[in-house]
Amino acid sequence: MSNEIKTIHDFDFNLICEYFSGLERQGPGSPEITRKALSFIDNLTPDAKIADIGCGTGGQTLVLAENTEGQITAIDFFSKFIDIFNHQMQEHHFDNRVKGIVGDMNDLSFEEESLDLIWSEGAIYNVGYERGLNEWRKYLKTGGYIAVTEATWFTEERPKEIFDFWNESYPEIDTIPVKVAQMQQAGYIPVATFVLPENTWTEHFYAPQPPVQEAFLKKYAGNRMAIDLIDSQRHETQLYYKYKEYYGYVFYIGKKI
Secondary structure, eight states, rough: OOSSSGGGGOOOOOHHHHHTTTSSOOOOOOHHHHHHHHHOOOOOOOTTTEEEEOOSSSSHHHHHHHHOSSSSEEESSSSHHHHHHHHHHHHHTTTTTEEEOOOOOOOOOOTTOOOOEEEEEEGGGGGHHHHHHHHHHGGGGEEEEEEEEEEEEEESOOOOOHHHHHHHOOOTTTHHHHHHHHHHTEEEEEEEEEEEOTTIIIIIITTTTHHHHHHHHTTTTTOOHHHHHHOOOOOHHHHHHHHTTTTTEEEEEEEOO
């Protein structure tokens, strides 16, 4: 692989969608962590309206459905993810109150002040953390919650290799105090902040990928874009194991004031 840093946005969307649709999770996380984050949210009645923005195939949404009683609308840009999502919800008998729709998180169609909870695991980076907090706030009722995971530096200093990788991939990555301050400045009371444990990356996200990668490379033998996509995923995995003490995902939970 060349020294050029490639981000996920450098690849064909259809290839990205096909690759990640073969995984239960499209980013770091776990059922335990979703439940932990949910434990800080206290306004959810059977009439609650919840949005899961950037839901992927619904790994975390299923946990939300199992632990809440309200209506959940889940949105993702990829129609294949939503097909898998809705099939999964039907299999688990949640389709009467959980619905996946194809949509763009840059242009949401919710009514203002209609939602009790906005959820977004590993996806707010697509619009940017600060922008997402500010623009999505109008959809929440006063006293409603937002809960997102966000790539975050754990240290003030970090090696050049990992700094360059993240600065190219997501320049908005920053430290926990900065992210909490941005949440407060956007009009939320910061309620809880906690680091996702290492197993949400290793066990739940990276470990399932090798067999999917092998099947993908076999299907697209000789396809340079497909090969580069898998190379980039493998490179990202190697960087995590090398530099995991410097960065990770953090759950940020805020209450609209």
